Amino acid sequence: MPAKLSVNLNAIAMLRNRRDLPWPSVTGLGRIALEAGAHGLTVHPRPDQRHIRFTDLPDIRALIDDEFPDAEFNIEGYPSGDFLALVERTEPEQVTLVPDDPEQPTSDHGWDFVANLDMLKAIVARLKKSGARVSLFCDPDADAEQLGAAKATGADRIELYTGPYGACHEDPKKAAALVEVLGRTADAAHDLGLGVNAGHDLTVENLPALAKRLPALAEVSIGHGLTADALEYGMAGAVTRFLGALGR
Structure with a gap:
């Protein structure tokens, strides 16, 4: 079954926040x-x-609970105490943990699972008590040792960082090579029993090749590219286009 689409709302919120208006x-x-x-x-x-x-x-x-009970709420963030408390109050279906410094403009690397194993294991256990699925942000070329440590945290999934792939929009040869790197990492993760999500700089143009190479991809979360698309096609039109790019 093709990957599911989760729409990241951050870019919309950033535009809203330019003015003191709703x-x-x-x-x-x-x-x-x-x-x-x-x-x-x-x-x-x-x-x-x-x-x-x-x-x-x-x-x-409330929007999801009241109007779209089959939809999922995914909250991403660095697992500080304040973030974990926020997540526990909100009760999302999925929590995606990223190793970001608070000052980073956007997520740009995955976890060192080996170095952070004990910390992540404790946090994953805490989050799973609340009923959330837990996904961990992962470098596109994570090796067997790193993926083994990701599995050892108790997490349900990894989310492959696709930023380098998205950056190759003018270099088809390099993009094809990076799709294969992502595919090998996904294959190894699946062999360990980890689900695989993906996100960062995905577009209507580059999604089909990714979806073809990663047929068991569970979910993509897309914000910047989809919001940019929505400026031209409207939000509903952009969602339809991205679903089509995933094969849905």
Whole structure:
């Protein structure tokens, strides 16, 4: 079955935050995305609240619970004490843990699972008590030792960082080579019993090759590229285009 699509709302929130006004509406555009067939919504609430605000989370949770009970809420973030408390209050279906410094503009690398094994194992156990699926951000070329440590954390999935692949939009040969790197990492993860998500700089143009090489890909979360697409095609049109690129 083709991968599911989770729409990341951060870019919409960042645009809203340029003014002290309630538009564009994070929940309003989230509703349009889910009505158009998206399978879930993703947010990454950073400590400085420069895009998604902590106050957005209850509204998104209520939108899904009240109108789209089959959809999933995915919250990404570095597992600080404040983040974990925020997640436990919100009760998302999935939590994606990233190794970001709070000052980073965006996620740009995966975990060193070996070095952080004990920390991640404790945090994964805590999150799974709340009923959440746990995914861990992973470098595209993670080796067997790193993937073994990811499995040892107790996490359910990894999310492959696809930023280097997305950056090859003008170099088809390099893009094809990076798809194969991602594919080998996904294959090894699946062999260990880990589910595989993917995200970062994915577009309508580069999704088909990724989906073909990773046929067991569970989910992609897409924000920047889909939001840019929505400026041209509208949110519903952009979701339809991305679902088509996934083979749905």
